[in-house]
Amino acid sequence: MAQIGAASPRQVLLGTAWLLLAGLLLPFPPALEAAGPVLRAVGSSVLLPGLGNTTHSRSTRWEFLNGSGPLPILQHLGGVLPPAIHPAYAGRALFHPSNGSLLLQDVRESDSGTYRVTGGRESRETQLEVLYPVSRPQLRASSLVAGAAGRVVCEVAEGRVDSISWSKDGQPPAPGSVSRLSGSSSALQLSPATRSDCGSYSCNASNGISWQESSLEIAIEGLSHRLKHTLRMAVVAVVFAVVSAWGLIIPVCQSQKLRIRGELWRWLSCYTCGLVCIACALDGTAGVLWMWEEGPSVAVILPEITLSYLTVVTFLVATTVIFQPADFSHLKSKKAQRTMSYAAPGAVLAVLLSSAFLIRSIHQRHEGGCTKFMDVTVLVASTAAVVALPLLAIGLCYQRTQSCPKQQDGSWMDKVSFEMSEPGPKDTIPS
Template identity: 60%
Template structure:
């Protein structure tokens, strides 16, 4: 009632304002509301008409592509079924009773704004979004080592992704640990990886029409590749040192009469000292690998110095015994003789102590992860077989020589006994 005669109340200014508001109200009635729908590629979707209209005289559907309008159909009351325009012909079904439009086998190109106009003056715009369903996410990890930083990555190959969420053992991952580098890639950061980070991680990717989830069982390695190499080298050093013990003990356990001598002694001594020198070098290499990973340590540096000394002395003994065995008989210094004599046993003890310390420390680091320990059984057996083969050859040669000497002694004894007994002719002659 007030708007019918505004000039009587507010004067000419309000008359002008009312004149501006009236076209806007009419435009709002024509444009109507904007609805939104989402559907998957290849499915069917129903675009509704105006639900508040009881009497429909005419209906017009069109696709708004930017500033251009592409007609779909136009229908008037009492007229036959409308002609569906391309590219909707054969896959659009119109319901004249309520003005709705059913689209079948929709594609991504069908995404956009659809407008229906009822009775010329009332309309509704529908924003249709046709999406590809998301594919199953791909999960993988970087190298996960205890106390180091790591990542779990989730990538979706197909489909527009709206959200990516993470779970560990069925529980949501705390916010802030995952970042989305793009719509299809998300990274879960693991800082200072520890044993508690082991478990099942799942990545859920979704959009408005679909969702997919993939799980991955994540294990943490307690040892880095460098420490794994250090463990292998330390085990080989201990095995070789243990084999060399047989070469040291065998001559000591023999009696003075049966003690190995001559050429076999040279080869046994040279090979034994060579094994000790090799095992010392391997133990030193394992210590260096450890310090490269863990940093310098006095507990490793001091054995490294002693191992270097053992390498040099045993290597000199090996060379001297092999090429100039007379050097040992020419040594007059008791200190030099003791150094040469005890270099191999001392080297074995040093290798065993250093390698045992490294193996124990590496095993403690392994306990910080949840992955299996490095397999060293095959390496141990193969190393022992290769290292022991020359020693077995020397021992077999020694026993073969002892057997021949025993047969010679028996032959001479039999002959002496035969010569000491009277012959049958002498026994027949009377004295």
């Protein structure tokens, strides 16, 4: 009976062939290669691994492989003789005979590449990559206004950038909002910007050897520059209208005997009408800017027509009072007299109502952002102080004339001032 499991002649022959092939391959092992590239910063040192114990090796050779061919670094023939170092690496290459490793000092970007050590029939290759550390990213943002598109840009000035990541208040941004502009810059799109986009934005730039992060606090503006100018114009128009109202009310509140007359009345009337005329023009311009920004609106167009009419009428009244005041006494139409008399008070009321609507609308528009509402306290105070000075001067002149009373001559100027301050009765309808 044959022995179970005995090898056949064919199997023995194949096993012998494999043993012979393995014996041939053992003297010629494949080159050893590192698992991944070795990363180092510019100016640092790197220890490139050798072949292990090379005490009994006859020679060890290091070379740098580039596109044009191998560049020799050093040759060590064994024994106690020092290695022969290529002049290009003199002072930077340090050889360790015990294990065949190479210490390369003060590495540069040009040192990036493949290094091969050969000893006898063994060799080993190491991939080296020398990088500049990334510099601190610079964050900048365009003028971010609620409802408009904007973006935040992150730029790195130095160093190769492998990746740029964003975060807002510690959380990643919305998908699709980040775009890579170039190898060293990235942008975060805010389209359109809203109040929820306010917060702290961070940009992290990194490569294989370093990383840097910068943060920027972003505040979304509720008002554009045009709307800010609109608000300033509306506020100034209100101040002009209020000061004009005081110029109109003061003479009415005086008794008939103490009422301002003559030349002082002429200058007071001219100033108040001129001031309210400017207020109408400013408020009308503010309305145009508002529609330019937000689009046409019936709530703005109708006041614009009224303000345009009142601007013309108050301008005519102011110029007539200053240049030809006697023309008022020649007006025969009671309707024309009432129009001239009520033009300034009506313009004051129109400016106050229209400006209030604009300021309220602008404030609502501002709520879309997260910045503070524009402080107009200084603007109001300075404007009121400037426009009130002429009224103060007229008041001082009036007090001076009251302290030195003169005989009233009942001239045409007194008649005109009386007619302007006391509008006539209603027109009679002809039969």
